[in-house]
Each structure stands twice: as structure tokens, then as C-alpha cells.
Amino acid sequence: MEKKKDFLRMIVQEDLASGKYKEVVTRFPPEPNGFPHIGHAKAITINFGIARDFEGRCHLRMDDTNPVTEEEKYAKAIEDAVHWLGFEWDGPVRHTSDYFQRLYDYAVQLIKMGKAYVDSLSEEEIRAYRGTVTEPGRRSPYAERSVEENLDLFERMRKGEFKDGEHVLRAKIDMSSPNMQLRDPLLYRIRHAHHMRTGDAWCIYPMYDFAHCLSDYIEGITHSFCTLEFENNRAVYDWILDTLHLGPPRPYQYEFARLNMNYTVMSKRKLKELVDSGKVSGWDDPRMPTIAGYRRRGYTPKSIVNFCNSIGISKANSVVDVAQLEHAIRDDLNPKVPRVMCVLDPLKVVIENYEGSEELDASYYPHDVPKEGSRKLPFSKEIYIERDDFSENPPKGYYRLTPDQPVRLRHAYVIRCKEVIKDETGRITEIRAEYYPNSRSGADTSGIKVKSAIQWVDAATGYRAEVRLYDRLFRVENPRGIEDLNPDSLKIVKGAYVERAVIEEKPDERFQFERQGYFYPDPVDSGGEHPVFNRIVSLKDSWAKQSGKGKEALQKVSKAEPKAAKKEKKKEPSGEAGRVAPLDETQRKIFDRYREELGLREEQANPLARDEVLRSLFEAGLEKGAAPVILANLVLNEVARELKTVSSEELRYGPEELAELAKMIEEERISVKIAKQVFEEMVRSGESPGEIVEAKGWEQISDPQKILPIVDEVLTKYPEKVAQYREGNRKLFGFFVGQVLKATGGRANPRIVNELLNRTLK
């Protein structure tokens, strides 16, 4: 439980602790207009996961406010995905459309309050009136309609008296707001369309901004988590709830960064394009980043959830490496699934000195997987091995079969190559080999040392199978779309051989084909007569890496290059810090006077010369007799910080207090650090510095005789740190200073502490 929490969980925890809510209620609110993808998995994991962690509830709500794009089949896919990932929503599946009547009533209320109006501008006019990002908009002439007229019009909109686009309902907020979302956002539009659930009951539909916050409120949601692009919409969310005087308790919106992955596209539009263009076989194509795709590929729900938990939650736009997902599935499958043998590219091996057949005992699990189970492995004179596992001219470091190097057949015997048979084109068609009868696995008395064991399949009893090898769908890290597809994302191997047990015994749903990867029978195309296996993910392969073959290696190279360049670049622009606008004439005069008469440094004089508010405070403080440099620092750091959130009229202290504080620093009655604490106290209570220091007992301790015992105490308390320090870990010095200061409540004079420590630690 004492795990580190992400910022969302932090918020929930605090809200629960403060009693703001007595239970957390979240929701996952997808729009049913496409298949859910791994990005949704992240949102699902967050919303359901937080509810679970804090023993709250999570609703599933279809955000079905746009009848023209939404379909029941998508809603179904979403429900399936949530269940498959292992989550259960609280109560029934909810729909924004369940609340259409209540939403309508809220809209009427807004109209009555004069906070919403029916606008009859055309779509283009509305756009034009809205202004741009840099210019304010103008309010529609229709905004002046009376409440009665608005009520009448809105009701007639509902009754279907108008065509699409004739009128809309808008909130009356602020057409000149720098936040575009606040420029009288649309609340309702007319759509004579058939809705997947409400049919033709409505012809006006609420917009996202209006429906979402109210649906959250209606459901008693406490924390409404959404992605970053809704940050600007939060103002509308709050406006609607506040204007209608809803709550507390009421929901608040918090945003997190959506998931991006390299070599992947995540937008619904691009995914749809892939499906529609036939570049993939459908939404559940195993190369698709959809939940359905991963599921068909063979990913486990647990691996997806683990992945989502492993990537963290933050507000930084980031791109997760697919390797992290691949790690999650390997990590889940490795300790679980049976190991079996499959040969993808068969090369026949005839063992000349072997006659008859036998069945070898072979465990399904390697020594490091604590599971029981084995099968009988048929063995006979003719077997298949992987073409890659033989080499006539082996590269350096090759561990497998060569004319001079024997190899072990996994779970069976050691063999040696006697002869290589080729066809007229020079292609190897067969290996004639010899086995060592006394080398049987588990009963090896031959004493032969081999470098590796390879998989094989008995020719007589093995099954032909189709194997589909998937690679990343896109060939570049940040694909734009179809133009960046990886032409080799699917390799179909028709003539593979799998051992008997895989077909006849089926010890599990998923397998590791030894030395190759994890595989899963394709749920659509695999049948008894025609087994088809999807490669979920390959095994890590340090040999491929080392021998530098395959496109992986190529990608690594092309990847490494821009990075090197980037690093280079990073150092370069250290030349010129940005130029600040020059001082005008009066500012210049002030600046010069501060520099010459008061002895301020440039960094102090400059901002004071520019900022009138700070300057007047500073000047007034000077008159009270404060030391210029100290006062300048106080004003420039502490006051400036407070002025970021509070206006100058609201300050609870004046020049006298600042001057007094400055004087106390000057006289070394308190340290500068303590002065900051005093300052905070002034902000909080409005008391004078003298009173605060008095009351808190914050006077500085500068007497070495008083500090020394504390130094000793600290040093005896952390003997191992002292040792580390003496061994050269100089960074620890700060730690010791910190401890001593902490022990004195920050009152010890840091200069003295430093001296003392320096002497004792020698």
C-alpha cells in the first residue's frame, strides 16, 4: 500500500482525507464511435484502478451525444474490452442519453437565468463571430433575445420545427475570453438523426461540454479524469456546474497525458483508415493496437494492465517504447506457459544410425518454472530442424550444428553432421547425421560437450501448421499513416511443423515455441484441420543482436544516429541567453541610481526599475531604513512570488514590516532562511516580524558552544554516512548540515554549522 502514488491518486487521497468526499466515484466515458485501443486501456486502468484502490466505484458511461457517428457495435466492443481487462463497472452500463430529459431541463434553467440563448447565426457566421486565437470575438445579435423568446425557440427546436443548423443553444459567457472555449460555447444543436438508443425521440442533442459535466454530476462522480486536450474545457465544466449552483459535493475534472507509443498510430481516424483501406484485416487484426487486436494476437489482459500501470501517469506528452509492452507480455507468459517445439523453416535430418522409434519424456516447463507437466515426445530416424540451426560456414560464435560441431536435440540426443545434401541450385535439402546412443537427455554418459540445444520435430508424427509472424505495423518510430507502413509486418509461414502434443494434448492456450517466441492459436482462423498460430511476441534474441542480422539491427543504427546528433545539438546553443527588452529612459535613470547610490547589483536594479509595484514597495521600505541589498532580495524573491497569486492591495504587510524584517537579517538576529519562514507567517497571520520571531522563538543561534553538541549528536547518529563521507563522498556534507539545521529547527547559524562540521569531519 505504501507504494508511490501518481498525482491523480494523490488528489483522491487528499480529497478523501479532507472529507471532501466520503467515497470516490470515477467513470470511464468513451464515445461509442470506434474500437477501443491501448490508449483506452490506459484510461480504463486509471479510472477503474483508482476506484478499486480506494474502494470506490467506477461507472461505465457511453457518451452517446452524437447520433450520426455512434453505433451499438462499438458500445459492445467497449463493454467487452472492459470486461476482458478484468474490470467490473458499478451498476448498469450508463449512457449520456439516459439523461437527455434532465439535461434539457438544465438547459431550460440556464435560459431562465439569462445564461443561455438561442442563436440563429449560420455555422459560418458563428465561426466568424468567434474571432481567432489572438482576436476577441463578437457576440451574436441574437444573444439579446428575451428569456421568453429563447424558451419558446428552444422548445420548438425540441419539437422538431426547425431544420438542422437553423438554431443552436449557446451559453452566454464571454466572447472576448482568451480561452476560446468560453466564447459562448454551443450547448445544443439540431440533428434530425436516428439515435442508437433513443431512436427518434429527440432531434436536438447536447454537446460534449454541456452533457459531460452534468452527467458526471447526475451520477455523483467525484473525480472526472480525462486527457490533456480537455484542459481548456475545464473552464466550461466549472462554469456550467457553478452557474447552475450544483453541489457540493460535485465533480472536478483532472487531466492526464494520453498514451502514445512508437511504431504505432493511436488516432481513431488513422486506425479506421487502416481498416477501410484493407491494409489490415479488420479492427481485430493482430497487428492493430486495438484491444481486440491484442486479444486476438494472444496478449493476456493482465499483461496489458501491467503495462498500463508500469508507464505511470503524468501531464507530459510522451511516447512510450513498444518494447515496454513487449516486456509486459513476456514477463506475464514466461513463468506460466508450456514450452513446446515447432520448426518454422524445416530442414530434413536423417539419422543414419537410428532405427525404429521411441517416445522421450519431456517436461513442458524448464527448470526455472515451478510447474509440473510433461509429454511423450516421439523420436525417429527422420526429423526436421530449423534451417537456421545448421551452417556450413558458420560465423564466429555460432553455437549450432555445423559440419564440425555437434549439437543437442532438445530433450533427445546429440547428433553430428555426416553429410550435406544439396539440389542442383546448391540449396541444402537434407542433412545426413549420426546420433550418439549414450547421449540421451537425462541419461547422458557420452561426455560430449555441445554448445547448444536446438528444437526439432519428428517427421512422422509432427503436424503441419500455419504460423503468422507479426512485426511492428509501421517502419518508423513516429508514423504519419499508411505511407509509413512496414511491408514486412506480417510473414505467413505455411509449412511449419509442430510437435504432436500441441495439437493432440493442448496443455494450454498459449505456448512458448522454444527459442522462438510465444504463440497463440488464432481464434478466428485456427481449426483442427488447419492449425494457425499467431506469434504474440518473439523471445529476446541476443544472438540476432550480436550477429547483427535482421532489420532490428538496422533500425537500431538508424535510430542511434539522430540521437547522437541531438546530444551534439544540446550542448551547442549555450551561447546567448534570450535578450530582454531594453529599459526606457526613466527606467534607465532609476537603474543607474540604484546601481550607484544604493549599490544594488544589475540583477536587482533591473527588475526593480521595470516593475512599478515592486519598486514602490522597495522605496517605501528604504525610507524606513532598511539595507538596500537585503530589502531588494526580499522584495524581488518573496514579495514577487506572492504577487503571482495575489494583487498588491491584498498584501497583509507593508514597507514597515519588510524593513523590520530586513533589519533583523542585517543584525543577524535571524538567518535569511528563517526570514523566509517569517515572511510566510506574515502573509498568513499579518503579524509583524518582531512578534513572529518572538512568538516562535526563531532567533538565530550563533554560539558554537551551543551548536557543537548537536553536531556531535548528528555524527554519532549516522556513523556509516560519516564513513562514506571520509571515503570521499563529499555530497554528504549537505546532508549533515541539513540534519544539524533540522535539529535546531533551522535556527542554527548555517555559517557556524559549516565551520564546525568542516572541522569535525576532517
Add this chain to the structure above:
RNA sequence: UGGGGUAUCGCCAAGUGGUAAGGCAACUGGUUUUGGUCCAGUCAUUCGGGGGUUCGAGUCCCUCUACCCCAUCCA
């Protein structure tokens, strides 16, 4: 260019003034009848840049820069 955000290792990501967590990737070495797993180890004198405050700054102040989002009757 107005507003809202974000910048910590190749990729995620902790960090709330006192020794820069962790995971992925990568790289050593060991175990291994999977070139897998596992185990041990290496991998940020530095937090987008520059200044300032402080005994001490990734954390506070000033400033600059880069990137993302907002001008759908989409969500």
C-alpha cells in the same frame, strides 16, 4: 501572435529546500539441455538554457527557449 499546458538518462517516470528512486532499453559477467529466464554488476557530478536567492536549488524568484492543446453545430 492571446490563452492553457509540459520539459529530470535512449524511452517511461519518482522527486514538495538537504546523498538524483524505480521500470524498459543497452552493456558486462555468472547460471542454464531455450543465444530465453534467473542472478550479480555498469549506465544522470546533473534535472531545457541563462541569471538570481540560499550554508545548500531539480525543487524558490527572474528571464529565455522548445514542444503540445484551443478558432468542429466532434468528443
